[in-house]
Amino acid sequence: MMGGLLELSVAAAAGRIAAGEVSRAEYFEAWRAAAAGDELNAYLWKAEDGTAGGDGPLAGIPVAVKDLFCTEGVATTAGSRILEGHRPLYTATAVRRLHEAGAGVLGKTNMDEFAMGSSNENSAYGAVRNPWDHGRVPGGSSGGSAAAVAGGLAPCAIGTDTGGSIRQPASLCGIVGLKPTYGAISRYGMIAFASSLDQCGPLTRNVTDAALLLAAMQGRDACDSTSVGIEGGVEAPSRENLEGLRFAVPAELAHDAIEPGVRAVFEATLKRIEELGGEIAEVSLPHAEHGISAYYVIAPAEASSNLARYDGVRYGMRIEAEGDVIEMYEATRAAGFGDEVKRRIMLGTYALSSGYYDAYYGRAQRVRTKIAEDYAAAFDRFDFVVTPTSPSVAFELGAKTDDPLAMYMNDFFTVPMSLAGIPAISIPAGLAEPDGGGPQLPVGFQIAAPAFAEQRLLDAAYALEQAIGFDAEPGGSGG
């Protein structure tokens, strides 16, 4: 029965495939058929045929892959016009490791151009729709991956998170999104946005599936000098309660602008933690509020350098211009990049300019250090820091496209962990009505842990997930 197959968790499906109860071809084909019905603009490319790779813990599992990951011979655009039709000569390490674990690429998912955005409206290939309400955004930048999983178009997906790009769309789409510790998974073959922040991670329907994908992808890679892997690996989570675990809520949260519905779900989840035996206390993270400011200096600065290679010379789009090669660069970049990308390149170029470096980039790095120190101090006393993942539920398409600052505030709760390099997970914690009314939409709960404490993080998230028992499903077109 096809519907039954699609409802299996990745862990369960892998078990059935390994036991010979379901064939790989049958399972892959079922998901191909589901992906073919994409009405969300979640996919930019879908696998025509083929099944997943070799034997391993993910044998037979199709994975939706954000179009930021290079896949040999398969168009990889990063959501940008400038890379339209670009076919990489090699495959990203994270994707290769999924292959080695037995998984296969189901499709390449839509995204904000070069991962710059929180709504997926910055894609050169059109916005992605939220499966809960097609008039609303799925979040971003891994919006295609989140929508595909939430919308029943893929059993699991991978994305990248630079300031919240996995956690925020997972939250807005009602699924699990994990940003691992910086260095846990190789960045080789992941098209760079902000190199000191970018990290690959899974978007899944449950915590166990996230652990499975993380286990397959994590590890040191000789091609990425900044990769270290997770010592001891990652196992399926099994914890049933939260006894003896200490959860810290940032004291500053009381004053932050959070939608009432989101705050209500957050507070209900704190109660749930206490019911499971966990302790809740306040902690001061005084520098976290400057996270957005620091992030929007550091990330654009690195992006301005990372995106300078797209010049029309060796690959991708080229606009021939009258005159010399410099004029060709200018014409190509003017036509190839979208507005948000251009905005960040200009911001970043300015922040690194001689005479401004110390005032912007230098100061932002000092704030980053302070934020990391705040978290390190908090983790001396607590096991986790918890916040809402996003200050709001999914907002309407177009609502914030003319207001970049309002858009940037979506990352308010997710950016500090990226700056600190620590792991954080978003799990669906309930539903809430958006400000201004309308159908109920998912609310994510974020748990952050010390660097490389992924196992502890997954175990706690699993216990909480079981207790919450979130089983709401997208209602469809709506708004």
Next chain:
Amino acid sequence: MAELEAVIGLEIHVQLSTRTKMFCGCELSFGDKPNVHTCPVCLAHPGVLPVPNEEAIRYALKIAAALECEVAPRSIFHRKNYFYPDNPKAYQISQYDEPLAVNGELGGIRIHRAHLEEDAAKTIHLGESGRIHGSGASLVDFNRGGTPLVEIVTEPDLGSAEAAGAWARLLRTTVRQLEVSDVNMEEGSLRIDANVSVRPAGSEELGTKTELKNMNSFRFLERGIEAELARQRELIAAGGTVVQETLHFHPEDGSLHPLRSKEEAHDYRYFPEPDLVPLAPTEAMLRAARESLPELPEARMRRYEDDLGLSAENAAQLAADPDAATYFEAVCERVGEVEAQTVANWVTGELAAALRQADGDAAVPAGALAGLIALVQENKISHGSGKKVLSILIAEGGEPAEIVEREGLAQISDSGELESIVAAAVEANPDAADQIRAGNQKAIGAIVGAVMKETKGRADGGEVSRLIKRKLGV
């Protein structure tokens, strides 16, 4: 007005001769077809990351050790951002405010810093100017792109074009001995830029400098600096001031021309390269670099002077040429009880002169030269015969003793025979004999010459003089 003294500092790029590039696995090459040594990393494809070449780090540490630098416990790679077709990432990975090595010294010249970076690709701009602006097309060969470089910057300690040239040669010899680079200026594996300024003699303040580029031989380096010093002195004498700029040396006529300012006005927007972790050499790596150092020219020169008693000139000459020095030491080892200065005289004098006359690849085995020197020192053959033996050795090879035997060059050791030849020569040159008796020592030359002619050079000159004087009773 006070005399204007020259203040010169050098910036040297040394291409390392590692097997592969600085941040990817492509092989290094010279002269291959364009764009055959490339990969996604050195072509800056989307998603790639640099991985530092450990061999390049070891080579750089050897250079740092040879230049007696302090090695930073943690040095940082930076991105130097600029758009140019030779630079596919649009940034060069280099080191900026925390370089690998600082505060060194070579040959009395202070080393400001030495750091690791990657080389750019080669570009050719088609069109009249040969420059990028206004060119009809630009061609790029990425084979060279990503080659490991060590950049060495001196303090402005050099006082003349000649001193700069001599020091640059010392640096080349030193680096060549480390076997970390071909250090060939014509091929570009050694590139030297000069920062040149003048100031009133004795002043502590530095004048405004200009940067000289594109001098791809030692000769051009010296000519370029000389021309620029002359220009600056004339300019100041005429009441002008030097403007800081980059000047391009034209080898055709030795002239210097400023680069167009548009190509020069860069804000490189340096920031730490987030794709790389700090470079922190282990104590073992540092020790290995120090211990791997051969005896370098400076130390060798001191040893030749102090321990072997060579003249300063010979010591410098041999130390500057590692092959000659190795040869010299091999001869010394085989020659027995002969002073090192005598060997040095032969190696840098008679042998060098004879080899200059001969084919390019002519050589004399160290053992053969040692045998020859010994024969001369033991008075078995005269010095003149020794030179004859040497030319036969170069032309035909062989054993010195056999050549002496075969050619009948053995010194006349029978004193009776030599005495009778001397007596005959004195009688045949009565004028000279009279002059000698009258106290004119110089006149002895004519009689010695006659004896040498008669003996075909097989007599010892000193012995002949002694016998002539005895015969004449002076």
